[in-house]
Amino acid sequence: MIFRARHYQTEELLDIICEDGVIVSVAKAGTRIPDYISDFVSPAFFDLQINGALGVAFSDINLDVSGILKVIEVCKYHGISAICPTIITNSHEILLHGFKTLRLACENDPSICRAMPCFHLEGPYISAEDGPRGAHLRQHVRIPNYEEFKQHQAASGNRIKLITLAPELQGALDFIRKVHQDGVVVAIGHTAASPGVIREAVLAGATLSTHLGNGSHAMLPRHESYFWEQLGSDALSASIITDGHHLPEALIKAIVRTKPLNKQIITCDASGLAGLPPGRYALWNQEIDILQNGRVVVPGTPFLAGSGSFTDDCVAHLVSLGIVSKNHALEMATNAPRRLLKLPEVKIQTGEIANMIFIDSNESLPFRLKHVVVDGLLIR
Ligand SMILES: [Zn+2]
Structure with a gap:
């Protein structure tokens, strides 16, 4: 699965590729056609x-x-x-x-x-x-x-x-x-x-x-x-x-x-x-x-x-x-x-189990949860 969105902190447009629930690549958006597109991505x-x-x-x-x-x-x-x-x-x-x-x-x-x-x-x-x-x-x-x-x-x-x-x-x-x-x-x-x-x-x-x-x-x-x-x-x-x-x-x-x-x-x-x-x-x-x-x-x-x-x-x-x-x-x-609580932070990087949320954002609706991936599974 390829997700395309801007990183919530850096605003860089990324393609995040997941295989079997694990993030296998995080890179600048490329030429491949993504499966899911949203405005922003952040840890869940x-x-x-x-x-x-x-x-x-x-x-x-x-x-x-x-x-x-x-x-x-x-x-x-x-x-x-x-x-x-x-x-x-x-x-x-x-x-x-x-x-x-x-x-x-x-x-x-x-x-x-x-x-x-x-x-x-x-x-x-x-x-x-x-x-x-x-x-x-x-x-x-x-x-x-x-x-x-x-x-x-x-x-x-x-x-x-x-x-x-x-x-x-x-x-x-x-x-x-x-x-x-x-x-x-x-x-x-x-x-x-x-x-x-x-x-x-x-x-x-x-x-x-x-x-x-x-x-x-x-x-x-x-x-x-x-x-x-x-x-x-x-x-x-x-x-x-x-x-x-x-x-x-x-x-x-x-x-x-x-x-x-x-x-x-x-x-x-x-x-x-x-x-x-x-x-x-x-x-x-x-x-x-x-x-x-x-x-x-x-x-x-x-x-x-x-x-x-x-x-x-x-x-x-x-x-x-x-x-x-x-x-x-x-x-x-x-x-x-x-x-x-001294728990490990969730990171959007290669090798991590995918725990990410994807957000759409515009002037009238600045925060709308669009897609959710938890424990490597696409929830919505
Ligand atoms: Zn209380």
Whole structure:
């Protein structure tokens, strides 16, 4: 198969030739007739926070391998070649079940293993306060417990590489130091910490703010707040949900112009309901609405319960705002999160298994996903 497109960074027009799923040649466009033509090519997306999709939630007691496959397949269609499946605040038993089932899925099939190179535990060690807690279930929020975490880590086969927690909780700073030493990336999120505690968390090893600007109180002190402290920290990468619902345009602009370039990450934070039509659904033992405009909310509250979008939608929205270049937005959703988690970058070069997305771009539609190749297979 010959794909012709401009490289997203260099803009050079290339012919990329794949044989048996492997890139065998990347060269200046020549005289051969390509099979697929599009405007731009980039590495496929990686998303560090996917909670599920199409009615499958990784935090569900009924999670099974077929559900995991369903999520991976829909993610691939959206150009996401790999995800960090994310399990959120729940009982010890449900967390164990989730990580064990994810591990079994990986052990059964090397291609699933490549699609889920590591796992994310978001909670249960987060703030119990309304606002910072977001849609996490209050009855399962608790203080950090390293012995419990080690059991989850064992159930996962040592695949938990990211944990989101609130550093103000009793014992949290010590917990951060321990898991950081274990090689787990620690993210600050769903927190009500003082700025001083945020600084201590960074010293203890935290390197990421999870969905900065969300999972927060509706009202914050104008100067001394966990939001400004995290925004102003050059040590913290920030993931942001640019789905058009979670953050207003001006705030996205402030974040991408403040954070160091290599520390900006897009996540879609897809909920277990992503990809489903509007309506009322049961998720995590509570009711969740998908509104007509695509917002996923806890009924009767202003609080969002994850998103109904995928990473490609988030990149398309950010590009449409005109705040950053297409190249910049793609980096935020491809290799920037891979680098944070110390995963190998995906490269478009000879000898690599093809993991590429092809994008069409014009003035009225600056970002349209056209073709996707994941794990060497043409998905769309
Ligand atoms: Zn969250």
